[in-house]
Amino acid sequence: MPPSPRPLGVAPAPASYSLNLFPRRRCLPARHAVSMAASHAHDAHFLRRAADVADRSAGLASPHPNFGCVIARPQLETDDVEAWVVGEGYLYSQGTPCAELLAAEEAGEHARGATAYLNLEPDDCYGNSTAVSSLVQAGVTRVVVGLRHPLKHLRGKAIQLLRHQGIQVDVVGEDLQSKLFKEALGSCLIVNAPLLYRAAFHVPFSVLKYAMTADGKIAASTGHASWVSGKASRGRVFELRGRSDAIIVGGNTVRLDNPRLTARHVKGGHVPVRIVMSQSFNLPEEANLWNVHDAYTIVATQRGARRDLQKKLAMKGVEVVEFEMLNPRDVMSYCYDRGYLSVLWECGGTLAASAISARVIHKVYAFFAPKIIGGVNAPTPVGELGMKQMTQAIDLIDVSYEQVDRDMLMSGFLQPIPDLSPVIPSVDEIPSVDPEVSPYETNIISFYKTWDTFGAFANFSPHPISLPDENGDCFTWPTVEHYYQAHKFVSVDNPQARDIVQEIKQARSPEEAARIGRTRQRELPELIGSPRKLM
Ligand SMILES: NC(=O)C1=CN([C@@H]2O[C@H](COP(=O)(O)OP(=O)(O)OC[C@H]3O[C@@H](n4cnc5c(N)ncnc54)[C@H](OP(=O)(O)O)[C@@H]3O)[C@@H](O)[C@H]2O)C=CC1
Numbered sequence: 001m002p003p004s005p006r007p008l009g010v011a012p013a014p015a016s017y018s019l020n021l022f023p024r025r026r027c028l029p030a031r032h033a034v035s036m037a038a039s040h041a042h043d044a045h046f047l048r049r050a051a052d053v054a055d056r057s058a059g060l061a062s063p064h065p066n067f068g069c070v071i072a073r074p075q076l077e078t079d080d081v082e083a084w085v086v087g088e089g090y091l092y093s094q095g096t097p098c099a100e101l102l103a104a105e106e107a108g109e110h111a112r113g114a115t116a117y118l119n120l121e122p123d124d125c126y127g128n129s130t131a132v133s134s135l136v137q138a139g140v141t142r143v144v145v146g147l148r149h150p151l152k153h154l155r156g157k158a159i160q161l162l163r164h165q166g167i168q169v170d171v172v173g174e175d176l177q178s179k180l181f182k183e184a185l186g187s188c189l190i191v192n193a194p195l196l197y198r199a200a201f202h203v204p205f206s207v208l209k210y211a212m213t214a215d216g217k218i219a220a221s222t223g224h225a226s227w228v229s230g231k232a233s234r235g236r237v238f239e240l241r242g243r244s245d246a247i248i249v250g251g252n253t254v255r256l257d258n259p260r261l262t263a264r265h266v267k268g269g270h271v272p273v274r275i276v277m278s279q280s281f282n283l284p285e286e287a288n289l290w291n292v293h294d295a296y297t298i299v300a301t302q303r304g305a306r307r308d309l310q311k312k313l314a315m316k317g318v319e320v321v322e323f324e325m326l327n328p329r330d331v332m333s334y335c336y337d338r339g340y341l342s343v344l345w346e347c348g349g350t351l352a353a354s355a356i357s358a359r360v361i362h363k364v365y366a367f368f369a370p371k372i373i374g375g376v377n378a379p380t381p382v383g384e385l386g387m388k389q390m391t392q393a394i395d396l397i398d399v400s401y402e403q404v405d406r407d408m409l410m411s412g413f414l415q416p417i418p419d420l421s422p423v424i425p426s427v428d429e430i431p432s433v434d435p436e437v438s439p440y441e442t443n444i445i446s447f448y449k450t451w452d453t454f455g456a457f458a459n460f461s462p463h464p465i466s467l468p469d470e471n472g473d474c475f476t477w478p479t480v481e482h483y484y485q486a487h488k489f490v491s492v493d494n495p496q497a498r499d500i501v502q503e504i505k506q507a508r509s510p511e512e513a514a515r516i517g518r519t520r521q522r523e524l525p526e527l528i529g530s531p532r533k534l535m
């Protein structure tokens, strides 16, 4: 008999965080074997579909994790399992309705008695259990979860809450043990690789991307590199940038390429931060990267390097961050602290070698172009790694090959996606597990992302605020970010400014509100007035 339902919203306090100590394995009589295999195949199919649905949000508003929810129920009148899907949804962006709520709304009455498939355990952040309550209120009776949430302060909470509401929750690898789930589980891992790497290594998921000629060069011996790869490949690079929170280049690439590093041409794309790593700070006073209206730019340098030029760039809005010893690991730790999930390294071979040696590169995207450039000193994708024998070479794993117009794209992992599924202690280890130890022993709270412990305070969190408008009537802003961006345009009495405020009010997500606010600010700086009380 399942335990009596716990009132919703009473999420177990962190201190009561408990482990799933006794994985629930049901032993069924043989006659069920056939139907079990069939249902496993269906479960695996819909779970894979949930991972595919989740991938639709990548590139729209990274860095949130990618969540997909598919609600399905067997329809006896058809064998076409696609027709069994009654609702699906994905998290469009931080601060927008969760995948479970969208899927439940689409399913309506058909959700009653149905099964919900989730690529990742919901991350109902501190005190917000919308995902769980949506499934409970929709009448879903079973939930299949691909991965438990990798962040310790969230892992297991939504699953426990669903079970307390009397919903059967089957977690792949715990309650569902079948090789039929191998591919679906792989899709769940891939679609949330950034979150998994970040949780496991405390650095963002880092991808090294380069375009190389058939004779192994990334530029001519003069450093000229436009272009190695074709237009279609560069379009894929814009998509990769749109999935990243930051793009990293080395000082030499800035000096030789004067790059923009924007995710241009990607509709509604996320605008990643651009990071230049330069020990010398021997950088041009004028460069595309210093135009921070395109995208935010950070220069990471050694402490004390060219303070005069630092000041000039700071005047342009470029953020300069000094390190005692500038190295990829420390820069990645800094990016972790800023809440980044995914970083794209578009540097040359010198910095790439340093990043690989520091073991901060997790995946490689190599575009091969069918052209020959030659050049004894032409630069190559990766500089010195100190390897003397070919047997020392680092093998890529889970390698994929794809033709992109005339180019070939090879991608593979340098380090396998971490498996963060909880290690279920054996029965004799249980006494050493103390679920009562509170993980939080501090009075300082920090929050960058909505899934942080106190993420509900982040601008982008899905918490509307209601305030009086210019007529004294109460207006509800979808998120704090909407309110903040609109606030820039209220102190100038101008019809264009009022139109922009309306445009921001209607933005579908806090990320879009931020993009509109920044773009209009760049286009019409005269509409930005001094702050005054927002009506
Ligand atoms: N085809 C492609 O996909 C790409 C091609 N390229 C091409 O590659 C060439 C540039 O390659 P490369 O010269 O290797 O330049 P990099 O982009 O690798 O930059 C090297 C510079 O990075 C800075 N740096 C900061 N920290 C480190 C560190 N820990 N280790 C190493 N360097 C660090 C230094 O800058 P500083 O000297 O300022 O201190 C160093 O000189 C250009 O011709 C460019 O066009 C570049 C990227 C992609």
Ligand SMILES: Nc1c(N[C@@H]2O[C@H](COP(=O)(O)O)[C@@H](O)[C@H]2O)[nH]c(=O)[nH]c1=O
Pocket (backbone or CB within 6 Å): 210, 211, 225, 226, 227, 228, 229, 230, 233, 234, 237, 249, 253, 257, 258, 259, 260, 261, 262, 346, 347, 367
């Ligand atoms: N030459 C070359 C690449 N070069 C990389 O792209 C950067 C230029 O980006 P942008 O200024 O935004 O167009 C350049 O500085 C380097 O990092 N990338 C590729 O995919 N294919 C190419 O052939």
